[in-house]
Amino acid sequence: MTVRQHQYFTGSARWAFILAPARYAQNPSNSTGSLGRGKAGLSLLLDVCWLHSLSPTITCITCIAADPSLFACNLVVRTQRCPTIYPTTTTPHTHAGSKQADTMPELVGSVDAGTTSVRFMVFDEFAKVIASHQMEFNQYYPHPGWHEQDAHEIIDCVHECIDKTIAKLEKEGKYSASDVKVIGVTNQRETTVVWDKDSGKALTRAIAWPDARTTHTIRELSAKSDKGVDALKEETGLPLSTYFASVKLRWMLDNLPEVRKAHDDKQMLFGTIDSWIVYNLTDRKVHITDASNASRTMFMDLRAQKWDKKLCDFFGIDMDILPDIKSSSEVYGTISKGALEGVQIAGIVGDQMAALVGNKCFQPGEAKNTYGTGAFLLYNTGDKVVSSKNGLLSTIAYKAGPDAPVYYALEGSIAVAGSAVKWVRDSLGLIKEAHEIGELAGQVDTTGGVYFVTAFNGLFCPYWDDTAAGTVVGITAYTDKRHFCRATLESTCYQTKAILDAMAKDSGVALKALQVDGGLTNSDVAMQIQADILGINVERPEMRESTALGSALLAGSAIGLFGWDINKPETLSKVNTAGKQVFEPKIDDQKRNELLHGWERAVERAKGWNENP
Ligand SMILES: Nc1ncnc2c1ncn2[C@@H]1O[C@H](COP(=O)(O)OP(=O)(O)O)[C@@H](O)[C@H]1O
Numbered sequence: 001m002t003v004r005q006h007q008y009f010t011g012s013a014r015w016a017f018i019l020a021p022a023r024y025a026q027n028p029s030n031s032t033g034s035l036g037r038g039k040a041g042l043s044l045l046l047d048v049c050w051l052h053s054l055s056p057t058i059t060c061i062t063c064i065a066a067d068p069s070l071f072a073c074n075l076v077v078r079t080q081r082c083p084t085i086y087p088t089t090t091t092p093h094t095h096a097g098s099k100q101a102d103t104m105p106e107l108v109g110s111v112d113a114g115t116t117s118v119r120f121m122v123f124d125e126f127a128k129v130i131a132s133h134q135m136e137f138n139q140y141y142p143h144p145g146w147h148e149q150d151a152h153e154i155i156d157c158v159h160e161c162i163d164k165t166i167a168k169l170e171k172e173g174k175y176s177a178s179d180v181k182v183i184g185v186t187n188q189r190e191t192t193v194v195w196d197k198d199s200g201k202a203l204t205r206a207i208a209w210p211d212a213r214t215t216h217t218i219r220e221l222s223a224k225s226d227k228g229v230d231a232l233k234e235e236t237g238l239p240l241s242t243y244f245a246s247v248k249l250r251w252m253l254d255n256l257p258e259v260r261k262a263h264d265d266k267q268m269l270f271g272t273i274d275s276w277i278v279y280n281l282t283d284r285k286v287h288i289t290d291a292s293n294a295s296r297t298m299f300m301d302l303r304a305q306k307w308d309k310k311l312c313d314f315f316g317i318d319m320d321i322l323p324d325i326k327s328s329s330e331v332y333g334t335i336s337k338g339a340l341e342g343v344q345i346a347g348i349v350g351d352q353m354a355a356l357v358g359n360k361c362f363q364p365g366e367a368k369n370t371y372g373t374g375a376f377l378l379y380n381t382g383d384k385v386v387s388s389k390n391g392l393l394s395t396i397a398y399k400a401g402p403d404a405p406v407y408y409a410l411e412g413s414i415a416v417a418g419s420a421v422k423w424v425r426d427s428l429g430l431i432k433e434a435h436e437i438g439e440l441a442g443q444v445d446t447t448g449g450v451y452f453v454t455a456f457n458g459l460f461c462p463y464w465d466d467t468a469a470g471t472v473v474g475i476t477a478y479t480d481k482r483h484f485c486r487a488t489l490e491s492t493c494y495q496t497k498a499i500l501d502a503m504a505k506d507s508g509v510a511l512k513a514l515q516v517d518g519g520l521t522n523s524d525v526a527m528q529i530q531a532d533i534l535g536i537n538v539e540r541p542e543m544r545e546s547t548a549l550g551s552a553l554l555a556g557s558a559i560g561l562f563g564w565d566i567n568k569p570e571t572l573s574k575v576n577t578a579g580k581q582v583f584e585p586k587i588d589d590q591k592r593n594e595l596l597h598g599w600e601r602a603v604e605r606a607k608g609w610n611e612n613p
């Protein structure tokens with residue numbers, strides 16, 4: 001054997017050995033197969049070819065550092081039998097304190113399970129999307145105000161998205177499945193799943209977060225306290241509302257005998273979509289959630305980040321059904337099957353908090369608004385729980401590691417944003433594709449006096465009225481679908497303005513610009529309307545997959561991939577979130593105030609429409 005190339009750099013914490021047989025010599029990335037890796041200390045990555053190490057077919061031995069920020073070593077040993085030069089690197093990267101290290105490609109994946117679709121995305125260390133696949137799944141609306149999903153269909157989509165993404169990744173020949181070192185999971189929050197502990201089968205359809213069937217449950221629960229809907233606000237940061245998981249679970253227990261029985265027989269497990277996905281990806285070995293998702297259940301004490309017996313008793317649930325609360329960034333388990341079998345899952349975070357991370361809003365005072373099915377403005381409040389006096393939620397943003405500090409946020413939630421566009425498309429048939437709404441809305445300068453309060457399931461922040469109903473006012477014979485489309489987009493923008501005003505009152509600071517992302521921000525017209533209504537700049541990044549990126553960053557950070565550490569934002573300097581398009585306000589204050597006045601009057605018409613819910 002002859003040593004053909006070797007490089008050493010100082011400092012060592014982790015090593016990896018990869019043994020490659022001749023058939024892999026042209027593509028070393030094929031040869032990696034991780035059989036185990038520790039977070040610190042000596043650990044070994046052994047390829048299946050280890051078994052061949054005594055065999056004459058072994059032609060190349062390479063030794064690389066698993067974490068080149070700590071130690072970089074590249075040693076290629078070739079036997080006499082190897083006729084070709086072993087390609088030592090495909091994506092070199094340099095880390096502080098070391099010379100450039102030649103390494104195998106490394107990628108990070110993210111399952112982003114939103115309200116209407118699941119996607120899987122694979123990123124490189126620069127946050128470039130290398131491959132992705134997205135699938136919409138069915139939404140069920142069995143009664144007015146009800147919204148359900150099939151939890152098993154979501155899992156099928158997760159598996160298919162992972163497998164199809166990896167197939168796309170490998171098709172190009174540049175990367176292989178084994179380059180994906182770790183994945184994160186991010187999810188629509190609050191959506192409630194219950195399943196049988198032995199069979200793993202869902203006991204009923206999931207109740208989706210916008211579902212408003214629980215208005216009566218809210219009345220009953222709030223009657224238990226003289227604080228009414230604020231009964232648990234101090235402990236949870238949340239008002240009693242149809243929005244949160246605890247109330248949905250209480251409804252299931254009260255109305256579905258099979259769920260009640262499973263609960264009482266200790267045969268049931270509960271989880272939000274993150275728990276459900278991780279449980280299934282790990283072949284039912286791991287029943288966990290993260291602090292950000294747990295903070296949306298009303299079972300967790302916001303400051304202690306632990307399930308609270310008093311809160312569970314308030315809702316009458318057995319604490320044994322709850323998943324363990326973990327941080328948003330640590331190794332939880334490995335994927336049990338499919339194209340990424342054996343890959344670690346190391347990030348879990350609610351999708352809106354993920355977008356905060358993906359937008360690198362790590363400092364107190366930084367904020368973003370994500371316009372997906374709903375729209376959610378999160379304002380980082382650092383290590384402080386800021387209690388809102390103006391209808392906002394206090395929530396956990398993220399906790400990037402078991403021993404890391406917890407970050408909190410103030411949140412303004414809008415129940416209906418992109419879902420109104422979907423409704424205009426699917427239920428009214430005014431458009432065939434989502435993007436057409438902006439094209440039609442852009443053909444007129446105003447709505448001609450039309451306001452559309454999209455209170456399909458009541459109103460969330462800052463109004464909190466579960467009796468509000470969807471309302472259109474100001475229609476005349478002049479009105480056509482262009483005005484209606486514009487009014488639909490304006491509705492989300494007015495609600496965002498109401499949230500920004502509430503946030504300015506709570507924080508004492510008015511935002512100077514708003515960072516945005518999510519599906520609806522694809523519409524330039526909607527973003528211009530938003531800037532006009534807010535009277536501040538709206539900044540839209542080129543890379544709009546901030547949600548998926550956020551969970552990828554947390555997952556990568558958990559294993560030190562690319563040297564990432566969310567708690568040290570400077571380690572993310574290569575993660576490219578630059579490149580913004582700025583929308584500047586184009587109307588004057590007087591016009592803006594007239595429009596806002598009309599909106600507030602329209603909201604008053606919508607409020608309280610549903611009597612005796
Ligand atoms: N060009 C567009 N104009 C307006 N709305 C859009 C456009 N593209 C997507 N949307 C809306 O964005 C939503 C999807 O955004 P996404 O961030 O994927 O949501 P989610 O994560 O909630 O599933 C859909 O409701 C869709 O109607």
Ligand SMILES: O=P(O)(O)OC[C@H](O)CO
Binds near residue numbers: 351352375
């Ligand atoms: O699906 P999205 O992106 O609208 O997000 C849903 C939220 O997590 C619900 O709280």
